[in-house]
Amino acid sequence: xxxxxxxxxxxxxxxxxxxxxxMKNITLRFGGVVAxxxxxxxxxxxxxxxxxxxxxxxxxxxLNVISGFYNPQEGxxxxxxxxxxxxxxxxxxxxxxxxxxxxxxxxxxxxxxDNVMTGRIRQMKAGMLAQAIxxxxxEREEVENxxxxxxxxxxxxxxxxxxxxxxxxxxxxxxxVELARALAAEPSILLLDEPMAGMNVxxxxxxxxxxxxxxxxxxxxxxxxxxxxxxxxxxxxxxxxMDYGKKIGDGTPDEVxxxxxxxxxxxxxxxx
Amino acid sequence: MAQSPxxxxxxxxxxxxxxxxxxxxxxxxxxxxKEYGIWxxxxxxxxxxxxxxxxxxxxxxxxxxxxxxxxxGRNRPYFYWAIVAAQSVGAIPVxxxxxxxxxxxxxxxxxxxxxxxxxxxxxxxxxxIEIQDGLHQFEHMIYIDPRGMxxxxxxxxxxxxxxxxxxxxxxxxxxxxxxxxxxxxxxxxICVMLYTSGTTGRPKGVVLSNRNIIEASKSSxxxxxxxxxxxxxxxxxxxxxxxxxxxxxxxxxxGFCVNCPENADTMMHDLREIGPTYYFAPPRVFExxxxxxxIRMEDAGRFKQWLFHKFMAxxxxxxxAILDGQPVGFMDKLKYGLGNLLVYGPLKDTLGLGRxxxxxxxxxxxxxxxxxxxxxxxxxxxQLYGQTEASVFITLQPDGGVRSDTVGVPAPGxxxxxxxxxxxxxxxxGTFEYYYKNEESTKSTKDEEGxxxxxxxxxxxxxxxxxxxxxxxxxVGKMADGAMFAPxxxxxxxxxxxxxLEAVLFGNQREECTAFINIDLNAVGNWxxxxxxxxxxxxxxxxxxxVLETIKSHVEDVNRSLADDPMLAxxxxxxxxxxxxxxxxxxxxxxxxxxxxxxxxxxxxxxLLGALYDGSDEIxxxxxxxxxxxRKGSISATLKIVDAAVSPVERAKVAAE
Numbered sequence: 019x020x021x022x023x024x025x026x027x028x029x030x031x032x033x034x035x036x037x038x039x040x041m042k043n044i045t046l047r048f049g050g051v052v053a054x055x056x057x058x059x060x061x062x063x064x065x066x067x068x069x070x071x072x073x074x075x076x077x078x079x080x081l082n083v084i085s086g087f088y089n090p091q092e093g094x095x096x097x098x099x100x101x102x103x104x105x106x107x108x109x110x111x112x113x114x115x116x117x118x119x120x121x122x123x124x125x126x127x128x129x130x131x132d133n134v135m136t137g138r139i140r141q142m143k144a145g146m147l148a149q150a151i152x153x154x155x156x157e158r159e160e161v162e163n164x165x166x167x168x169x170x171x172x173x174x175x176x177x178x179x180x181x182x183x184x185x186x187x188x189x190x191x192x193x194x195v196e197l198a199r200a201l202a203a204e205p206s207i208l209l210l211d212e213p214m215a216g217m218n219v220x221x222x223x224x225x226x227x228x229x230x231x232x233x234x235x236x237x238x239x240x241x242x243x244x245x246x247x248x249x250x251x252x253x254x255x256x257x258x259x260m261d262y263g264k265k266i267g268d269g270t271p272d273e274v275x276x277x278x279x280x281x282x283x284x285x286x287x288x289x290x
Numbered sequence: 291m292a293q294s295p296x297x298x299x300x301x302x303x304x305x306x307x308x309x310x311x312x313x314x315x316x317x318x319x320x321x322x323x324k325e326y327g328i329w330x331x332x333x334x335x336x337x338x339x340x341x342x343x344x345x346x347x348x349x350x351x352x353x354x355x356x357x358x359x360x361x362x363g364r365n366r367p368y369f370y371w372a373i374v375a376a377q378s379v380g381a382i383p384v385x386x387x388x389x390x391x392x393x394x395x396x397x398x399x400x401x402x403x404x405x406x407x408x409x410x411x412x413x414x415x416x417x418x419i420e421i422q423d424g425l426h427q428f429e430h431m432i433y434i435d436p437r438g439m440x441x442x443x444x445x446x447x448x449x450x451x452x453x454x455x456x457x458x459x460x461x462x463x464x465x466x467x468x469x470x471x472x473x474x475x476x477x478x479x480i481c482v483m484l485y486t487s488g489t490t491g492r493p494k495g496v497v498l499s500n501r502n503i504i505e506a507s508k509s510s511x512x513x514x515x516x517x518x519x520x521x522x523x524x525x526x527x528x529x530x531x532x533x534x535x536x537x538x539x540x541x542x543x544x545g546f547c548v549n550c551p552e553n554a555d556t557m558m559h560d561l562r563e564i565g566p567t568y569y570f571a572p573p574r575v576f577e578x579x580x581x582x583x584x585i586r587m588e589d590a591g592r593f594k595q596w597l598f599h600k601f602m603a604x605x606x607x608x609x610x611a612i613l614d615g616q617p618v619g620f621m622d623k624l625k626y627g628l629g630n631l632l633v634y635g636p637l638k639d640t641l642g643l644g645r646x647x648x649x650x651x652x653x654x655x656x657x658x659x660x661x662x663x664x665x666x667x668x669x670x671x672x673q674l675y676g677q678t679e680a681s682v683f684i685t686l687q688p689d690g691g692v693r694s695d696t697v698g699v700p701a702p703g704x705x706x707x708x709x710x711x712x713x714x715x716x717x718x719x720g721t722f723e724y725y726y727k728n729e730e731s732t733k734s735t736k737d738e739e740g741x742x743x744x745x746x747x748x749x750x751x752x753x754x755x756x757x758x759x760x761x762x763x764x765x766v767g768k769m770a771d772g773a774m775f776a777p778x779x780x781x782x783x784x785x786x787x788x789x790x791l792e793a794v795l796f797g798n799q800r801e802e803c804t805a806f807i808n809i810d811l812n813a814v815g816n817w818x819x820x821x822x823x824x825x826x827x828x829x830x831x832x833x834x835x836x837v838l839e840t841i842k843s844h845v846e847d848v849n850r851s852l853a854d855d856p857m858l859a860x861x862x863x864x865x866x867x868x869x870x871x872x873x874x875x876x877x878x879x880x881x882x883x884x885x886x887x888x889x890x891x892x893x894x895x896x897x898l899l900g901a902l903y904d905g906s907d908e909i910x911x912x913x914x915x916x917x918x919x920x921r922k923g924s925i926s927a928t929l930k931i932v933d934a935a936v937s938p939v940e941r942a943k944v945a946a947e
Contacts, residue, residue, distance in 0.1 A: 168326035178555035
């Protein structure tokens with residue numbers, strides 16, 4: 019195992035830092051159903067970490083544990099070298115963890131720009147009255163935040179839909195807007211819940227490029243859940259494989275690809 | 291006014307004009323580009339500094355006089371600066387189409403032997419890296435957008451802003467050299483090399499001198515009284531001569547502002563925000579805009595629709611006359627003014643054409659309805675005729691002399707002659723110097739006296755004195771009685787009807803003209819739906835008696851308008867049929883760019899062509915078709931042959947005698 023404090027350099031020359039988040043023996047139950055059973059893994063700074071597994075393996079539950087939506091019954095979440103107490107999702111967000119959703123969760127009636135601006139809420143500190151009058155601090159803040167948002171709009175190439183209500187957009191673009199909103203929070207860890215689900219090949223290629231570019235340009239640590247094996251193997255540095263709530267593999271894409279337990283889980287195995 | 295006989299106003303190059311602009315209009319905006327949601331702008335004096343820094347950077351990289359520098363990207367101020375910076379150091383800029391495939395780019399890069407390239411982003415860098423093994427002279431690449439570029443080997447790869455920084459840092463060292471090179475530029479130095487699109491054979495590098503560009507820009511700017519206050523939107527490919535003339539030639543000559551859209555998809559928004567005063571678009575753009583307006587009007591409320599149609603009818607009646615300054619009754623004027631307040635003004639604003647003082651379209655024939663629509667709104671849309679070899683301008687329509695079927699009077703300084711076969715020749719100060727490394731083509735295109743063959747057939751209209759282009763010269767034939775046969779002219783007239791997608795006219799060496807017609811499935815299908823006409827297939831719809839009746843009325847309309855035209859009256863369509871299948875590139879009936887292949891069609895449908903001339907009422911035929919996956923099948927149908935009424939031609943002749 020690599021030392022937690024040291025980093026390494028990937029083949030294509032990206033620097034991966036030390037462990038930023040660690041899941042220790044996480045178990046999550048819903049009544050009698052065990053969604054996650056005694057899973058441990060870590061996420062290193064600057065890496066693209068994928069969580070894969072067949073349907074119902076517990077991937078989304080795992081992501082929800084990271085984002086603070088679920089609090090596990092057993093186990094500990096360590097973030098930036100400290101144990102994280104049970105938290106509400108907004109508290110987790112404040113710590114610099116942003117996410118996108120499997121079923122897009124945008125404000126349909128609002129424009130793309132306004133949706134992305136909501137990602138900056140953490141950075142807006144002016145009081146309600148100041149916001150309403152829109153003078154002084156509120157105005158300054160708006161301008162500063164708009165600048166950040168515009169850079170993200172430029173980065174994700176969605177300038178042409180800046181003023182379009184989200185409800186009118188096709189699915190692939192909505193996904194991109196959601197990514198923009200998550201990025202607007204300038205997260206240190208970005209959680210992507212099936213970013214390519216329901217996309218055609220071209221949209222997947224675009225999205226993959228954006229994920230790589232985000233990681234490369236902003237150095238954002240990315241944890242993603244994905245179904246499409248091809249995409250996962252191309253994008254990620256390390257992969258956790260889950261099946262029936264258990265971890266059955268962990269390592270580089272190559273290691274995982276040759277892992278017998280993983281092959282069995284994906285291709286099925288004869289029960290004798 | 292003392293004017294040197296050599297150079298217009300003593301400014302013999304674009305860099306010289308830049309310096310004049312920087313001192314004459316220092317603080318006025320020269321470039322704007324929308325980025326991060328707001329319009330960033332650069333004044334003429336900023337521009338001069340940016341260009342100087344880049345030119346010094348070029349010297350620092352070792353650009354020699356006479357080197358070729360490729361410029362590849364969408365319209366951005368940085369590329370325009372790169373062009374002028376290249377000129378300043380005595381190099382020759384070669385703008386290329388950024389969307390061309392790697393092999394096409396490889397040919398052009400190899401042909402001109404470019405040592406340097408200024409490109410936009412990772413995509414273009416990758417494309418050039420892919421082909422650079424075959425390019426022996428190619429050395430350095432300069433990119434604008436650093437995104438994704440960190441991991442590349444930067445020995446021969448430079449970021450645009452770094453090149454400028456290095457140039458600024460080396461100011462002392464190179465400024466003397468830069469000044470010397472800039473002063474050496476004269477009227478005969480090469481201004482730019484532009485590659486013509488290669489529809490026939492390989493692309494050719496058209497070499498244009500400062501004389502060509504500056505003279506053409508000067509005379510055309512004077513023709514339309516363009517001044518430093520104009521605003522243009524630069525959105526057409528930089529490799530196209532039109533953009534070079536509008537965004538560099540005329541912009542530097544008059545000192546007006548060039549605005550660059552945020553990206554290709556935002557062009558329509560940006561057009562509205564800028565509200566250009568001088569605007570060019572190919573007919574296709576105007577057509578699409580009009581279609582959008584009409585579709586959105588159909589969704590509007592009853593009252594708005596009524597208002598729109600009522601005032602548009604009035605605009606059609608008096609709008610063009612008002613635009614041309616002809617006398618119009620007081621009440622009509624009043625009503626037009628009211629319409630302007632309620633309909634035309636807001637509509638023009640929505641289209642982004644509210645401030646257009648001079649608008650041009652060219653490239654293809656524009657439908658008269660489309661043309662009139664814009665003109666009736668009070669938009670001064672005109673036509674011009676030009677080509678790369680002429681530095682654009684051959685003819686232009688003057689204000690007050692605009693018609694949809696002519697292309698205007700010879701541009702100032704341009705001489706035109708019509709050869710016996712109808713081909714148009716011109717000679718002008720804008721006429722290109724030569725084709726690069728292609729003496730043979732130069733000779734066959736431009737004769738010793740400087741006359742250039744356009745390859746188009748046309749004639750001067752008696753009534754207006756304007757040039758009319760009828761067809762490509764090689765397509766024009768003769769009918770049996772010796773009269774001119776100009777198929778494309780008639781086909782275009784037919785195609786202006788939304789119901790007609792394609793038309794093929796026959797009549798070369800024959801007594802009378804006949805035509806094959808393709809219906810437009812969208813337009814006719816839509817009409818069928820609204821009129822409760824059921825149909826199961828394209829073929830059934832195409833053979834429906836009511837459809838035939840409609841098409842017949844269109845053909846007869848065309849015949850009537852042709853009859854008014856003594857040159858082409860005998861090209862009226864006597865008989866036609868509506869084809870049972872769409873002409874398709876997969877079946878070899880059209881080229882990939884949707885131009886009909888006359889030869890293939892008349893061979894393939896020989897039986898149908900025979901029936902058009904032997905007087906039969908209908909014909910049974912079987913045609914082979916190729917599906918998209920390459921499988922072949924056949925369809926058969928019985929086609930009705932329809933006689934169309936023709937207007938008598940003799941009457942016009944008699945009246946003329």
